[in-house]
Amino acid sequence: MSAPASPRPEERRADETLRAFHEEAEVEVTPDLGLLARLWPYVRPDAALLSLSMGALLAVAALALARPLVMRSLFDGVGRGSSATSAALLVAVMLGEQLLAFAQALAIQTVGARAMHRLRTRVFGFLHTRSLTFFDNQPVGRLVTRVTNDVDAIGEMFASGAVNAAGDLVKLVGIVVMMLALDWRLALIAFAALPLVGALIELVRRRARVAFRQIRDKTARLNALLAEQVSGMAVVQAYTREEAARREFDEQNRAYRDANMRAIALDATLDATVEMASSVCVAAVLWYGGVRGLGDGLTFGTLVAFIAYIEQFFGPIRDLSSRYTQIQSSLTGAERVLSLLENDDTDEPPPRPATTQGDASLALELDGVSFSYKADTQVLHDVTVRVRRGERVALVGATGSGKSTVAALVLRLYRATGGVVRVDGDDVTTLGRAALRRRFSVVPQDVFLFPGTIAENIAAGEAVDRARVLRALETVGAREAFERRPGGLDARVDERGANFSAGERQLIAFARALYRDAGILVLDEATASVDSVTEARLTAAMEALLVGRTALVIAHRLSTVRAADRIIVLDHGRVIEEGSHDELIARGGAYARLAALSLGTT
Numbered sequence: 001m002s003a004p005a006s007p008r009p010e011e012r013r014a015d016e017t018l019r020a021f022h023e024e025a026e027v028e029v030t031p032d033l034g035l036l037a038r039l040w041p042y043v044r045p046d047a048a049l050l051s052l053s054m055g056a057l058l059a060v061a062a063l064a065l066a067r068p069l070v071m072r073s074l075f076d077g078v079g080r081g082s083s084a085t086s087a088a089l090l091v092a093v094m095l096g097e098q099l100l101a102f103a104q105a106l107a108i109q110t111v112g113a114r115a116m117h118r119l120r121t122r123v124f125g126f127l128h129t130r131s132l133t134f135f136d137n138q139p140v141g142r143l144v145t146r147v148t149n150d151v152d153a154i155g156e157m158f159a160s161g162a163v164n165a166a167g168d169l170v171k172l173v174g175i176v177v178m179m180l181a182l183d184w185r186l187a188l189i190a191f192a193a194l195p196l197v198g199a200l201i202e203l204v205r206r207r208a209r210v211a212f213r214q215i216r217d218k219t220a221r222l223n224a225l226l227a228e229q230v231s232g233m234a235v236v237q238a239y240t241r242e243e244a245a246r247r248e249f250d251e252q253n254r255a256y257r258d259a260n261m262r263a264i265a266l267d268a269t270l271d272a273t274v275e276m277a278s279s280v281c282v283a284a285v286l287w288y289g290g291v292r293g294l295g296d297g298l299t300f301g302t303l304v305a306f307i308a309y310i311e312q313f314f315g316p317i318r319d320l321s322s323r324y325t326q327i328q329s330s331l332t333g334a335e336r337v338l339s340l341l342e343n344d345d346t347d348e349p350p351p352r353p354a355t356t357q358g359d360a361s362l363a364l365e366l367d368g369v370s371f372s373y374k375a376d377t378q379v380l381h382d383v384t385v386r387v388r389r390g391e392r393v394a395l396v397g398a399t400g401s402g403k404s405t406v407a408a409l410v411l412r413l414y415r416a417t418g419g420v421v422r423v424d425g426d427d428v429t430t431l432g433r434a435a436l437r438r439r440f441s442v443v444p445q446d447v448f449l450f451p452g453t454i455a456e457n458i459a460a461g462e463a464v465d466r467a468r469v470l471r472a473l474e475t476v477g478a479r480e481a482f483e484r485r486p487g488g489l490d491a492r493v494d495e496r497g498a499n500f501s502a503g504e505r506q507l508i509a510f511a512r513a514l515y516r517d518a519g520i521l522v523l524d525e526a527t528a529s530v531d532s533v534t535e536a537r538l539t540a541a542m543e544a545l546l547v548g549r550t551a552l553v554i555a556h557r558l559s560t561v562r563a564a565d566r567i568i569v570l571d572h573g574r575v576i577e578e579g580s581h582d583e584l585i586a587r588g589g590a591y592a593r594l595a596a597l598s599l600g601t602t
Contacts, residue, residue, distance in 0.1 A: 035331050035334045035335065035338065036331075038334070038338055039115070039119075039154070039334060039338075042115040042116075042118045042119045042122070043111060043115045045114070045118070046110070046111045046114050046115065049107050049110060049111050050107075050108070050111050052107055053104050053107035053108040053111065054166070054167075056100050056101075056103050056104035056107065057104050057164055057166070057167035057170075058167065058170060059100050060097055060100045060101050060104060060167065061167050061170050061171040061174065062174075063093050063096055063097040063100065064097060064171060064312060065171065065174045065175065065178060065312075066093055067090070067093050067094065067097070067308070068178070068304075068305035068306075068308035068309050068312070069178070069305060070086060070089050070090045070093055071090060071301070071304055071305055071308055072299070072301035072302055072304060072305035073086045073089075073301065074086035074087055074090055074301070075299075075300055075301035075304050104164075108158055108163055108164070109158055109159055111158060112155050112157070112158020112159055112163075113155070113158070113159075115155075115158070116151055116152075116154060116155040116158075119151055119154065119337065120147060120151045122341070123146060123147050123151065123337060123340065123341065124147055126340070126341055127143060127147075129346055129347050129348055130343065130345055130346065130347055131345050131346065131347045131413070131414065131415070132347075132408070132413045132414055133345055133373075133414060134343065134345040136373070139220075139224035139227070139228070140224065140227045140228070140231075141220060141221070141222070141223035141224025141225065141226060141227040141228070142220040142221075142223070142224050143340075144223055144227065145216070145219055145220040145223045145224075146220075146336060146337055146340050149216070149219050149220075149223070149333070150216060150333035150334075150336045150337045151333065151337060152333075153216070153329050153330050153332065153333030154330045154333045154334050154337065155330075156326055156329065156330055157326060157327055157330035160323070160326045164323070165323045165324070165327065168316035168323070169316075171312065171316050172313065172316050172317070175309050175312055175313045175316075176191075176313075178309060179306065179309050179313070182302055182305060182306060182309075183302060183306065185288075186285055186288065186306050189281070189284050189285055189288055190281045190284070190285060190306075190309075190310050190313065192281070192284070193277035193280055193281055194277075196273070196277065197273060197274060197277050197317060200269070200270060200273050201270065201324070204266050204269070204270050204324070207266055208263070208266055208324070208328040208329075211259065211262045211263040211266060211328075212263060212328050212329040212332040213332045213335070214259040214262070215256070215259045215260055215263060215329070215332075216332050216333060216336055217259075218252065218255050218256035218259045219256060220336075221252050221255075221256075222249075222252045222253065222256050225248060225249060225252050226249070229245050229248075229249065263329075274314060274317050275314075277314065277317075278310065278311070278314035278317075281310050281314070282307055282310050282311075285303075285306060285307060285310060286303075286307070347412075347433055348432060348433050358420070358422035358425040358426070358427070359386075359425055360424065360425035361388060361389060361425075362386050362387060362388055362389070362422070362424075362425065363387050363388065363389045363390075363391070363423070363424060363519070363520055363550035364385070364386070364387040364393075364410050364422070364423060364520065364550065364552060365385070365386050365387070365420075365421070365422040365423075365425075366383050366384060366385040366386075366406065366409065366410070366416075366419065366420075366421055367384055367419050367420045367421075367422070368382050368383075368384055368418065368419035368420070369382070369383045369384070369409065369416045369418065369419035369420070369421060370382055370383070370416065370417055370418035370419055371402075371405060371409060371414065371416050371417050371418070371573075372417050373414075378573060379402050379405050379573050380402045380405055380406070380409075380416075380573040380574075381572075381573045381574050382418075382419070382574075383402070383406070383419075383570075383573065383574065383575055384419075384575065385406065385568060385575065387550060387552060388550075389550055390548065390549070390550055391550060391551075391565050391566065392546060392550075392551040392553065392563070392564045392565045392566075393551070393552055393553070393564060393565065393566050393567075393568060394553040394554070394555060394560075394561035394564035394566070394567045394568070395407075395552065395553070395554045395555075395567075395568050395570060396554075396555065396558065396561060396567060396568070396569055396570070396591065396594060397569055397570035397571055397594075398571065398594075400572075401570040401571055401572060401573065402570050402572075402573040403524075403554045403570055404524055404525075404554060405573075406552075406554075406570075407442075407522050407524050407552060407554060409421050409428075410423060410428070410440075410522070410552070411436070411437060411440060411442070411522070412428045412429070412431075412433065412436055415429065423436060423439060423520070424439065438518065439518055439519055439520050440516075440518050440520050440521070440522055441512075441513035441514075441516040441517070441518040441520070441521050441522070442513065442521075442522045442524070443506075443509045443510055443512075443513050443521070443522070443523050443524065444509065444524045444525075445524055445525035447497065447502075447505040447506055447508065447509040448496065448497075449493050449496060449497030449500065449505055449508065450493065451493060451494065451495055452492075452493055453487075453489065453490045453491060453492065453493060454469075454482055454485075454488075454489050454490070454491050454493060454508065455469045455489040455490065456493075457493055457497075457508055457512065458472060458473070458508060458511045458512050458515050459512075459515060460512050460515065460516065462515070462516075466489060468515055469489060469511070469515065470489075471514075472510075472511035472512075472514035472515045473507075473511050475511075475514050475545065476507055476510045476511050476514065476545075477540065478504075478507040478508075478510075478511065481504075481507075482504075482507075510542075510545065513545065514545055518549075519549055519550060520549065520550045520551075520552070521545065521546065521549050521550065521551045521552070522551075522552045522554075523542070523551065523552070523553045523554065523555070524554045525554055525555060539560070551564075558594060558595050561581070562581045563581075564580075564581070565580070566578065566579065566580060567579065567580065567581060567584055567591060569584070569589075569590050569591045569594075571590060576589075576590055577589050577590055577591050581595075
């Protein structure tokens with residue numbers, strides 16, 4: 001079998017770019033207590049249940065400490081007539097310990113599940129308040145990882161019993177006291193291995209957080225790559241990039257595997273060391289008991305109790321090590337989730353008074369506006385556009401001239417880097433996002449449909465009024481077509497509207513705009529994806545939609561904009577022409593050349 005071909009230089013460059021985009025920013029290491037304190041608001045509503053769980057945990061620890069003493073009484077009482085009572089007491093202690101442990105586990109996991117529900121809801125809601133600039137710089141898979149994997153990792157701290165580490169510490173202190181009280185010489189022998197175990201735990205503590213941070217990082221990158229490959233599968237297959245995609249995924253998958261192997265090695269080393277120390281201590285105690293012999297205060301029951309305490313002593317240490325490993329994984333997830341919540345790129349600007357009040361007779365105004373998506377790339381240069389109420393204004397120009405950017409700025413999906421954008425005379429940076437966007441109905445070129453029903457997609461988050469839905473569909477001439485579908489208005493819509501054609505999705509978008517019934521309409525290449533028959537139907541629907549409304553129409557097809565009251569021509573982010581269709585044709589400038597190409601005019 002021949003070796004796989006080496007990736008071409010351009011593929012290597014693409015791989016490096018992909019890795020750079022997916023690379024996680026270094027998260028500042030936060031002390032464990034600091035992270036736990038920041039998670040407390042999500043746990044606080046169940047503080048009473050948490051207290052109940054902690055109380056049950058202490059009771060379990062107390063019963064566990066009493067069990068070896070009852071066992072000593074049982075063995076030392078053999079032949080004295082008290083063994084039956086001790087046996088009954090031992091059964092009662094063990095039964096009580098298990099019942100309380102069950103109640104404690106149920107309570108703590110309930111607290112964890114509720115807290116993670118609150119945290120996940122908080123993160124999901126938080127994402128909806130970020131500006132589009134934030135999403136431009138974040139792979140989808142990374143954000144999905146924050147809401148799913150990272151929150152799940154925090155939840156494991158409750159589900160795995162890692163929170164019970166406090167009970168383990170109490171139990172350890174109690175065991176030390178009981179062992180010293182029973183026989184201080186045997187206790188010293190049992191404690192001889194503690195320095196080695198303590199040194200190893202400290203070594204693991206230093207490396208575990210790093211290891212789990214790497215795992216979370218690789219998980220995010222793997223999810224991001226998978227999301228992009230699945231969403232772009234049509235392009236991957238059309239350009240036969242399957243092998244290149246496989247190499248990219250294999251590289252990320254190997255990195256994820258290697259990160260997990262490092263964490264597994266740390267966990268296994270710690271667990272094996274604790275087991276070895278426990279076995280050595282039990283053997284040492286048995287040897288010393290055999291050399292010393294029974295008597296001189298050392299009874300068979302005391303020896304049995306001591307061995308039980310050693311098992312209990314190293315049990316919590318073993319649990320603490322595994323729980324510490326889980327806590328490190330959980331705190332790593334907490335670091336990443338909480339660092340996301342610190343992002344200040346909000347879509348809701350801080351309240352502030354307008355610097356200057358605009359002309360209230362203007363529905364839309366861009367006053368000397370400049371804008372850059374990136375610091376070194378200017379998209380708009382000192383653009384001034386004024387749209388009167390009830391006016392229909394079209395923006396035309398070549399691809400990349402800044403037409404859609406203007407629409408994004410009036411909606412404040414992005415914020416102007418210079419100048420002022422006003423809607424109905426109000427500076428958009430002084431308006432709440434809901435108050436601002438209720439003034440608009442938007443029909444985009446790429447229509448996004450949500451899983452649900454046709455009626456729910458037309459209502460677009462509002463309460464579904466079926467009569468309004470039917471009127472909207474009637475206006476765009478699509479009522480009969482959608483009512484004929486199986487299920488009618490309740491017909492299922494697949495993810496992203498995959499079970500509808502591009503034209504049908506566009507009709508739903510027009511009906512959605514009608515349902516919103518806002519005073520300002522933004523049409524962004526609204527008929528670019530439909531055939532000529534559907535375009536003719538939509539053109540008639542647009543005329544009905546535009547009655548009594550202000551419209552900002554963005555189009556490549558000049559047939560869509562000929563009837564506009566005014567046409568603004570953009571070129572490389574600058575306004576170069578403005579006027580009606582006939583005026584601009586007569587001028588013989590850039591618009592006339594675009595018209596000649598689009599309409600065959602001269």
